[in-house]
Amino acid sequence: MKRSMRPLGVQVGLFTLIRILINTSYRMVYPFFSFFQGGLGVSLPAFSLVLTLRSFSGVVGPLLAPLTDRYGRRPAMLAGLGMFVLGSGLVALLPNYGSFMIGLFLMASAYQVFLPAMQAFLGDRVAYAERGRVMGLTELGWSLSFILGIPAVGWLVERVRIWWAPFVVFALVGVVLLGVLWWLVPRDPQGERHSAATSRLQVRALLHSPHVLIGLAMGLALTSANEMVNLVFGLWLESQFALQLAALGAASVVIGASELLGEGISALWVDRLGKERAVAVGIVLNSLSAVGLFLLGRTITGALVGLFLFYLTFEFALVSFLPLMSGTFPALRATVMAGTIAAFSLGRAVGAVLGPLTYSLGFGVNLGVAILFNTLALVALRRVQVAELVPEVPGVGGED
Template identity: 40%
Template structure:
């Protein structure tokens, strides 16, 4: 690889990381500020939780939306995704109502599907498998950056202005990200992609047992995480009576945990193997699930428990992404969109079950999350081939 090419890939990775940090901040901010949004809209938390669940289930459309990267190209798919995101968040700024929030959440889910699948497919095309774990882990830093940088800023905007302010800010940042993507990502003809139709891409995917197992593992892992994530903001408020600004700051701990998980993937996944990394992450995450309620007797213990929970989850889920990029190279965009559909289905299950289980205490949520992890580990052990 010549130096010019290396510089080009580096610039693209930085751009992808920036754009996805904006998307992920918009996607994730509803969790810690769920009580704030419900108070501003004068609705029960369960109403917005149901909206989050609907958003998650929209992810099942990933197979249709994400396959656009195979059919129309990676660059166009990214640009369309960022445009949808900015438009959706502008709706809340202009129409601050529950229907407006619903529209924003749904459009942000669609935009994330488009951009994520296109980015991962692009990296699969241009980065060798032996180094792909590191490249993808770097772009996945955007997930933790959302909590380290984005969520505290959202808390600042809400505390100093009102709940609509972060939506306007993120809408503008999405436009900037789209301009950068247009500048640094080359246009590649769809003739270069072996599977250029949805039908052929799906046929290639469905004929690969390991790919189907990988999608199932992603769904279970995501379901367990969402079962806890959907209630942690309410749990922290109830148990420790912390303010909105403090809750935003506490979310930085989660961001640091995820940053650690992504860093470990960059350091280890290419060395010890992607499948082994997923297994290690699942084992540690199940243990962290069961430890969280015990550690959560104090605020310090709760933060430590959340740190371990998100560190192990992030290590497992980020390791699964480069593993999946090489299973069905002929339909890379569709394969990644199927994985993201699995993630979305898992979030949908967790968003539905989490609030109801929370009525029995946090242990109920954490126990179910651990059971999902153990099931995923067994699928990985017996059905997944690297």
């Protein structure tokens, strides 16, 4: 069977597996923070420096995404997964502090390269009316990395007690998936590639496209709202119930389940509701969940129920937002999706700055600011427009 004839469902399954792998490598550092720090034998500030450097990987996507739109989705996906194999292989072969720092940066950058290219690939091949379901299925890779990937890493390190062992597995599995990706994903049609002159004109048009820029601002506001709670809910549980380990352990299970359910509901319903309506419903319910969290947070059961609803509705809104943005500027779909991911990162940075400041005034203030950010996102949503045809640009014509 020719690669071009491989069913899309098989490709979506492969994309989800790749996302589970990359997301697991990203999320594992937090629960096994002390294990990696102890294995490296470095101080807390030195280890934190690694995570700080990794956070700068967010700029990689917007910088390289125009190349994805110019040269094709398949080369970018192969390059992204190749970067992941290179980063994990570097740590596995040279397990020291320097390689750990470089390796984590490469593995995080791989996500910034692979994800927009994958989303653009799906956007090119799936009609807008059905795109939410397909993109939603690949988003399961985020929650499943927490539910399946992190326990697998825990099982591995518990038995071998070698801090770099997970990177050996990541590199080997990455090589296998790289070969499968090369086989299953067809080459990009020549018509989907752009000349340098056309790419420059399209980037210029994108930068002057109000509905795209407003969409990016909306993504920033949406993730800022979530981070206002995400960053401090652990502190709140500890101070409220004095049960740090028990409460945080239960909260981790709750958050993982709510993420999975939110992604699944979005995949099932976003196309039926309509992308814009689904995002609006998710934002409104998320704001109501914030109010509910404040009212229910007097008992640990109520607090966990509130957190479950808050994260479920956020995940539903976020996953529904992705196919909406994929249709705003099809000529530079990968660039738009990379910008969206960068906006999410910037929103989390905004929340990281404001969250601790407002928490000093009380957790209720954090929830109020989260609702404010959600309101801004809801206002911005009214200005986001879908344009599946390429916007008219001097010297540029045709359809995506």
